Amino acid sequence: MTLDGKVPSGPIETRWARHRDHLRLISPANKRRYTVIVVGTGLGGGSASATLAQLGYNVLAFCYQDSARRAHSIAAQGGINAAKNYGGDGDSVYRLFYETVKGGDFRSRESNVYRLAELSGNIIDQCVAQGVPFQREYSGELSTRSFGGALVSRTLFCRGQTGQQLLLGCYQAMMRQVSEGSLKVFPKKEMLDLVVVDGEAKGILVRDLTTGEYEAYAADAVVIATGGYASVFNLSTNAVGSNVGAIMRCYKKGALMANPCYTQIHPTCIPFAGWFQSKLILMSESLRNDGRVWVPKKKGDKRPPHEIPESDRDYYLERKYPSYGNLAPRDISSRAAKEACDDGRGVGPSGYAVYLDFRDAIQRHGRKVIEERYGNLFELYEHIMGEDPYAQPMKIYPASHYAMGGLWVDYNLMSNIPGLFVIGEANFSDHGANRLGASALMQGLADGYFVLPYTIGDYLATTQPGKVKPDNQEFKKVKEDDEARVNRLLSIKGSRTVLDFRIELGRLLWENVGMARSEETLTKALEEIPRIREAFWSDLKLTGSEKDLNQQLERAWRLSEALDFAEILTLDARERRESCGAHFRVEHQTPDGEALRNDAEYSYVAAWEYKGEGEKPAMHKEPLTFEVVQPTVRSYK
Amino acid sequence: MAFLSNPIGKKMLMALTGIVLFLFLVAHLLGNTTVFGGQGWINAYAEHIHSAMFAPPLWAARVVLLACLGLHIALGTLLFLENTKAAPTKGTFVTYKEAGLSSRTMFYTGLLILAYLIYHLLHFTFHSVHASISVSAFPPDAQGRPDLFRSIALSFQRPVIAGTYLLAMAVVCLHTFHGVFSSLQTLGLPGKASLPVLKRAGQVLATLLAAGFALVPVAVLTGWINL
Amino acid sequence: MRFHLKVWRQEGPEAPGRFFDYDVDDIIPEMSLLEMLDKLNEELIKKGTPPITFESDCREGICGTCGMVVNGSAHGPQPKTTTCEIRMRHFQDGEAITIEPFRAAVFPVQKDLIVERAGLDKVIQAGGYTSAYTGTHADANAILVPKDDQEYAMDAAACIGCGACVAACPNSSAMLFVAAKIAHLGTLPQGKPEEASRALSMTEAMQEEGFGACSNHFECQAVCPKGIRVETIARLNRAFLKASLKRLA
Ligand SMILES: Cc1cc2nc3c(=O)[nH]c(=O)nc-3n(C[C@H](O)[C@H](O)[C@H](O)COP(=O)(O)OP(=O)(O)OC[C@H]3O[C@@H](n4cnc5c(N)ncnc54)[C@H](O)[C@@H]3O)c2cc1C
Ligand code: HEM
Numbered sequence A: 001m002t003l004d005g006k007v008p009s010g011p012i013e014t015r016w017a018r019h020r021d022h023l024r025l026i027s028p029a030n031k032r033r034y035t036v037i038v039v040g041t042g043l044g045g046g047s048a049s050a051t052l053a054q055l056g057y058n059v060l061a062f063c064y065q066d067s068a069r070r071a072h073s074i075a076a077q078g079g080i081n082a083a084k085n086y087g088g089d090g091d092s093v094y095r096l097f098y099e100t101v102k103g104g105d106f107r108s109r110e111s112n113v114y115r116l117a118e119l120s121g122n123i124i125d126q127c128v129a130q131g132v133p134f135q136r137e138y139s140g141e142l143s144t145r146s147f148g149g150a151l152v153s154r155t156l157f158c159r160g161q162t163g164q165q166l167l168l169g170c171y172q173a174m175m176r177q178v179s180e181g182s183l184k185v186f187p188k189k190e191m192l193d194l195v196v197v198d199g200e201a202k203g204i205l206v207r208d209l210t211t212g213e214y215e216a217y218a219a220d221a222v223v224i225a226t227g228g229y230a231s232v233f234n235l236s237t238n239a240v241g242s243n244v245g246a247i248m249r250c251y252k253k254g255a256l257m258a259n260p261c262y263t264q265i266h267p268t269c270i271p272f273a274g275w276f277q278s279k280l281i282l283m284s285e286s287l288r289n290d291g292r293v294w295v296p297k298k299k300g301d302k303r304p305p306h307e308i309p310e311s312d313r314d315y316y317l318e319r320k321y322p323s324y325g326n327l328a329p330r331d332i333s334s335r336a337a338k339e340a341c342d343d344g345r346g347v348g349p350s351g352y353a354v355y356l357d358f359r360d361a362i363q364r365h366g367r368k369v370i371e372e373r374y375g376n377l378f379e380l381y382e383h384i385m386g387e388d389p390y391a392q393p394m395k396i397y398p399a400s401h402y403a404m405g406g407l408w409v410d411y412n413l414m415s416n417i418p419g420l421f422v423i424g425e426a427n428f429s430d431h432g433a434n435r436l437g438a439s440a441l442m443q444g445l446a447d448g449y450f451v452l453p454y455t456i457g458d459y460l461a462t463t464q465p466g467k468v469k470p471d472n473q474e475f476k477k478v479k480e481d482d483e484a485r486v487n488r489l490l491s492i493k494g495s496r497t498v499l500d501f502r503i504e505l506g507r508l509l510w511e512n513v514g515m516a517r518s519e520e521t522l523t524k525a526l527e528e529i530p531r532i533r534e535a536f537w538s539d540l541k542l543t544g545s546e547k548d549l550n551q552q553l554e555r556a557w558r559l560s561e562a563l564d565f566a567e568i569l570t571l572d573a574r575e576r577r578e579s580c581g582a583h584f585r586v587e588h589q590t591p592d593g594e595a596l597r598n599d600a601e602y603s604y605v606a607a608w609e610y611k612g613e614g615e616k617p618a619m620h621k622e623p624l625t626f627e628v629v630q631p632t633v634r635s636y637k
Numbered sequence B: 001m002a003f004l005s006n007p008i009g010k011k012m013l014m015a016l017t018g019i020v021l022f023l024f025l026v027a028h029l030l031g032n033t034t035v036f037g038g039q040g041w042i043n044a045y046a047e048h049i050h051s052a053m054f055a056p057p058l059w060a061a062r063v064v065l066l067a068c069l070g071l072h073i074a075l076g077t078l079l080f081l082e083n084t085k086a087a088p089t090k091g092t093f094v095t096y097k098e099a100g101l102s103s104r105t106m107f108y109t110g111l112l113i114l115a116y117l118i119y120h121l122l123h124f125t126f127h128s129v130h131a132s133i134s135v136s137a138f139p140p141d142a143q144g145r146p147d148l149f150r151s152i153a154l155s156f157q158r159p160v161i162a163g164t165y166l167l168a169m170a171v172v173c174l175h176t177f178h179g180v181f182s183s184l185q186t187l188g189l190p191g192k193a194s195l196p197v198l199k200r201a202g203q204v205l206a207t208l209l210a211a212g213f214a215l216v217p218v219a220v221l222t223g224w225i226n227l
Numbered sequence C: 001m002r003f004h005l006k007v008w009r010q011e012g013p014e015a016p017g018r019f020f021d022y023d024v025d026d027i028i029p030e031m032s033l034l035e036m037l038d039k040l041n042e043e044l045i046k047k048g049t050p051p052i053t054f055e056s057d058c059r060e061g062i063c064g065t066c067g068m069v070v071n072g073s074a075h076g077p078q079p080k081t082t083t084c085e086i087r088m089r090h091f092q093d094g095e096a097i098t099i100e101p102f103r104a105a106v107f108p109v110q111k112d113l114i115v116e117r118a119g120l121d122k123v124i125q126a127g128g129y130t131s132a133y134t135g136t137h138a139d140a141n142a143i144l145v146p147k148d149d150q151e152y153a154m155d156a157a158a159c160i161g162c163g164a165c166v167a168a169c170p171n172s173s174a175m176l177f178v179a180a181k182i183a184h185l186g187t188l189p190q191g192k193p194e195e196a197s198r199a200l201s202m203t204e205a206m207q208e209e210g211f212g213a214c215s216n217h218f219e220c221q222a223v224c225p226k227g228i229r230v231e232t233i234a235r236l237n238r239a240f241l242k243a244s245l246k247r248l249a
């Protein structure tokens, strides 16, 4: 298989404009004859369905929550990047592009990233027009802050609820389209499968989560926007319902899975406290603008933080990365925390936490300023931990957070299955091996508001509207398959619960495929995963029935896909014998412990093709070429 | 009509009519205070009110009041029914945090007020209950005016009547304790800072009003006012 | 820690429901209430009993999915907290805790602690948006917004649409929910032009969906996990009045 990314050529500044000018168009009157299914109502799916409906397409949007407004994009706290140069510190489209390519450790497509940077400004204009209440200065102008490894101040934010406000913007735009009749939203319906007819994506099969009924929906194109897969690690910052099911089913129908090993571990989360936990809560990275990260210099120093004198503290990020200090990118900060804790210098009851200290910032700016900047985050922390972060430093630790990998898409955001588009975190497109802070929101909205609405027309123009109906044989077949799979889950009648397996898998991945990976741990994981899967399929215990609201069944289905996915993730991690971005192979590091890339051999996108149950998937490579930014050693010293 | 079919519209009319009724009560209370001036004052006041010169505007006021009362009752009943339908149950173990007895019993206190109102009118206006101690049962006072003072004093000397009036005032207090502020809120008056102040002011006003009315039977019972 | 739980269980919308008693043990104070239920559910499943069905997603107080009445209060007795944020250390060891679903005619129980809240979406559909098309807009800084207005809008925009206000309201009114949206959009220049029609249509939709009217009980404010204040309701009333007068003229 040859992978054609359909990347335009020519000067990078005008690639998108020229490409867009040559996309096929559908006449306004004809648009409503086309039906588009959008799975997911987060920033990606929400913005796409609102925009497509506004353009005149007949749109059907699905989500598993009880309202479109609850997609996990809602939880994003920190902010959204835009190359507006509102900070007046020399920001530009080029600089955002450059930093994103570099931040992704030269494992992303230049053209995609440039387009993203280019559209970043439009997004803000769009959101403001929708009534997103971005933070403002006393002048009435928009505030910006520097965020997550950027040297300029380009992040816009709504207190600590940026994702919420952006998502509500999408949601409200969607609701408007619902009232106009061009959009239908189907909450509490989980996509079980993709339906491919004559090689093209023409519909989905869903299970109604309230009644348990299977329902078939046909369309002229399918857009997947189901978010990331960080939840395969069990404990993550994702929602408890976040899952890899939809993209795995697409994968099993022939879509390629790209770079699954690129998973981001976020450095500032509330530390792990026990296996009873259902998730790990993120503390926005913006805290690192004013908080200083440290651990005691001595191993096993159990003194309370305020009793540890300055001379006994190791501000390790400031020490190791003087120019970025506490703002070093996520992968680097996370790894540094892990190193310190592995070294026995971690704090807290488990020894797996580091301090994030606001003492100096409070002294410098006063409590009031700190309260204004982070009040709600401090409250959240105190709520959960029962400790006052104004009085003593926060304890934080890295947690699984974001998926850079995902379904492979070309420049038009279409997968290798014609008619199947993938947007938002579910695709692999823009972040390479590591995502910079505040750029996922940007990407989701760029995809949904400004890219897909154009590129999908190019595909639709080649197809006959309404070609496939839900009574097509293919729908019947898919339904039979999935029903059989559901019934198989219910008929195991073993002794272990879904959660039991979920924890086992998550723990295995966290320990072996987490922040530091080696040939050995990866091989071990590849041996263990099939064992867990087998145990799952032979010893799972479910209660209840199929035709009912059955949450255990939902989770079992999702976990069954996660088990299959874990294997590709690990395989991809093993095959990529280099360190890049968030993918850290201990065998490949510089003498001072930094990631060591191997551009000569690994400058490609690894796209995996499903070969059938129990078969090893095949890897296809899309070479990455860099015409504008020359790959260099990513240094944050 | 669109205004009235809107839930806020209905409430606004509730609030407006409620305020009119409340203002009437305030005026009524001011009139009542003449009783403390003794027989001469209150009888003069009563005659003054009834004298032909004031009759047309007074009648107009009565019509307005009656209309307000009718609307207030009709809308109150409608809202009560709609709200009960929207909330058949609030669960088994409900703890209220801000809603007090007053706000939760508006409909019932309203009905009690209505009952009291009828009784009160029958008593002092139509003289059909307690006829033996009504104004029409007594000779005019020295100046030839109907002897309202005597009727009041003799009525409230009976503990049952005084008790009924006192209870009724408690009910009025309960109704307006929430009602006064609630109507301001419904009309959109409060802002962030003024809201708690207005709320407290409404409660104080309601209490003062009811206390003012209650003072008369209390004064009679304690012998402060006597014949 | 150990607790005695009384949990509402109901098989379906039509089925009758009742409280079931459960004793849970080995609860760690750091656990959230939902994690305690997770633990209980694990035990129930192992015994072959259907687990307690309840909804949650983000588990960090922002998505608005979770929502139950805990000890008689929507989202539990602690102020400004969602159900998923409740930690067990806030209860006394050995305490009895009752858990039941949100109650309102517009929120029919689907199963155990899950209720249907589509009515809230319908109310937003009636006008809880600005009619801005996706495309090219004026630069985000072209219209200045006074900081105070933006802060006020943000306070109101923090609503997570959980429906606790409706659940707590003795009338099952959604006024706080509507008022928050009106205040959010109406305070910003981008949302101002449509404020009048928005105030009318959203409140009408609220009634049509079967939510009650506001009697100013203010229970909503007491349970709102995001601290949205009833003065937004006064603001909505003003907007409604203005809109009605305008319609009259
Ligand atoms: C805690 C947290 C904080 C973050 N903070 C930031 C930040 O500050 N800045 C930033 O840029 N990024 C941030 N991110 C990342 C960013 O929020 C996400 O990457 C982004 O919002 C993902 O959007 P999405 O639309 O792709 O997916 P989501 O918002 O996750 O939406 C997924 C949608 O798919 C639906 N779905 C999933 N599976 C199915 C199925 N099988 N059937 C039907 N529907 C399905 C869900 O119901 C949901 O509607 C953060 C992420 C987290 C978890
Ligand atoms: C002199 C007598 C009365 C006065 C001064 C009075 C005053 C008020 C006021 C000020 C309100 C507040 C309106 C608002 O919340 O906006 C109110 C509410 C109410 N009144 Fe009265 N009222 C009187 C008699 C009655 C009567 C006779 C009834 C009979 C049913 C009644 C029923 C109600 C009800 C049900 C409400 C609450 C409506 C709601 O909030 O849903 N009232 N009243």
Ligand code: FES
Residues within 6 Å of the ligand: C055, C056, C057, C058, C059, C060, C061, C062, C063, C064, C065, C066, C067, C082, C083, C084, C085
């Ligand atoms: S689960 Fe999201 S708010 Fe509680």
